[in-house]
Amino acid sequence: MPTYSAVDVVTAKRDCRELTGEQIDWVVGAYTRGEVAEEQMAALAMAILLNGMDGRETARWTQAMIDSGERLELGDVGRPLVDKHSTGGVGDKITLPLAPLVAACGAAVPQLSGRGLGHTGGTLDKLESIPGWRASLSVEEITAQLASIGAVICATTPALAPADRKLYALRDVTGTVESVPLIASSIMSKKIAEGTGGLVLDVKVGTGAFMKTRARAGELADAMTAIGAAHGLPTTALLTDMSRPLGRAVGNALEVAESVEVLRGGGPADVVELTVALAREMLALAGITGVDPARVLAAGEAYPVWEAMIAAQGGDPSAALPVARHVETVVAERDGVFTGADALAVGTAAWRLGAGRARKEDAVQAAAGVRLLVEPGDPVKPGTPLAELHTDTPDRIPSARAALEGAALLITNDPGDRVARTLVLDTLRPA
Structure with missing residues (x-):
């Protein structure tokens, strides 16, 4: 591969010029090897944030990220492979019931997940509240579990797209996280390297999402589906509402408990609705027809898959979940x-x-979080419990209460349209 000047690559993007494929390959590879300085890549990331990349550049950047590491060679697990990725939200526990449900319907779900940062929760943090459960699996363990159970939720392997791990940390401290091409290539490089046969994206929109507006969420969904098409990965994207939390539980063990309710055929209606909507799209990409995921979920038929999946990763699905030492009610x-x-x-x-x-x-804290006690449309009066605050450190309560002041828990005499909620705002399917 020819050697380029990092300064020349930075100035090209600074001056709104397209990067060549060779420039992209070189700068991503050289940065991963430590041959491009952090400040130089920071400058390039800022230039990309300000001036963008077109579809060709973004697809090539994604390929360079994939090529920085290894691909996950899962081989034939006896079922079609299909995965899902969410851009993150509040109470977004959907992966927990979704993976067992899709497996119960006949597909295999290799769900490589991450941890939470800031106000958005992480799937691995939630599952680690289950006694004994472990996130780190070898490729051999992942493959065996997919073949025998059909679902695995685990941490990504270190060899998968190492350029992304390094670049993400840099973007996090340089104010360049919001770049759509860099977000899209970060997500898609890992999913393509994972080796799945189809991918469904849950792109969140609203106050609790990374993308606050439908236009920005649509831009990200378009970029990711285009990358999927360029790399031969059938990709469907759903734009879904994140102006309100999903379900009533927000927090690690609290969300696991709510997910188990859903897997047993109950749970909040919005969690069930989105789980089924995503399952239908995943099954369509997997080529599985004649199975109704709504019926499977309502009948509790996905719950045994959940038990097997948790047990295979060292967890005890029947064990009591952590309980907070201090609970305070907001009225x-x-x-x-x-x-x-x-x-x-x-x-x-x-x-x-x-x-x-x-x-x-x-x-x-495994047991910390918020549990909502009322549903939109419920009448309330002074003293009606609205939410519980769970924590092991009671000195955190005042700052949590402060976050819920004002219109955070909205009570009105004229509910208008705010009670109604459309969860799935739009769907982008492969052509």
């Missing part, structure tokens, strides 16, 4: 109708209670 202060909780406010409260982390190296 209504006036008469009216509860019309919904703001996702960002509830996520921030859960984070302040200990459910999330400010830095990647921070620990989380």
Whole structure:
């Protein structure tokens, strides 16, 4: 591969010029090897944030990220492979019931997941609240579990797209996280390297999402589906509402308990609705017809798959989940109708209670979080319990309460349209 000047690559993008494929290959590879300085890649990331990359550049950048490491060679596990990725939200526990459900319907789900940061929760943090469960598996363990059970949720392997891990850390401290081409290539490089046969994207929109507006979420969904098409990976994207939390539980063990309710045929209606909607798209990409995931979920037929999946990774699915040492209730202060909780406010409260982390190296409390006690449309009066705050450190309660002040838990005498909620806002399917 020819050697380029990092300064020339930076100035090309600074001056709004397209990067050649060779320039992209070189700069991503050289940065991964430590031959491009952090400040040079920071400057390039900022130039990309400000001036963008077109579809060709983004697809090539994604390929260079994939080529920085190894691909996951899963081989034939006896079922079609299909995966899902969410851009993150509040109470977004959907992976937990979804993977067993899709496996119960006949596909194999290699769900390589991450940890939470800030107000958005992480799938691995949730599952680590289950006694004994482990996130790190070898490729051989992943393959065996997919063949025998059909579902695995685990941490990504270190060899998968190492350029992404290094670049993400840099973007996090240089104000360049918001770049759509860099977000899209970060997500898609790992999913393509994972070796799945189809991918469904859950792109969140709203106050509790990374993308606050439908236009920005649509831009990201378009970029990721285009990358999927360029790399031969059938990719469907759903734009889904994240103006309110999903379900009633926000926090690690709290969300596991709610997921188990869903897997047993109950649980909040919105969690069930989105789980089934995503399952249908995954089954369509896997080529599985004649199976109704709504029926399978309602009948509790996915729950044995959950038990087997947790047990295979060292967890005890029947063990009691951690319980917070301190629980405090937030009550209504006036008469009216509860019309919904703001996702960002509830996520921030859960984070302040200990459910999330400010830095990647921070620990989380398994039992911390927020549990909503009322549904949109419920009448309330002064003293009606609205939410519970769960934490092991009661000195965190005041800051969590502060996050829920104002209109975070909205009570009105004129609920209007705020009670109604459309979960799936749009769907982009492969041509």
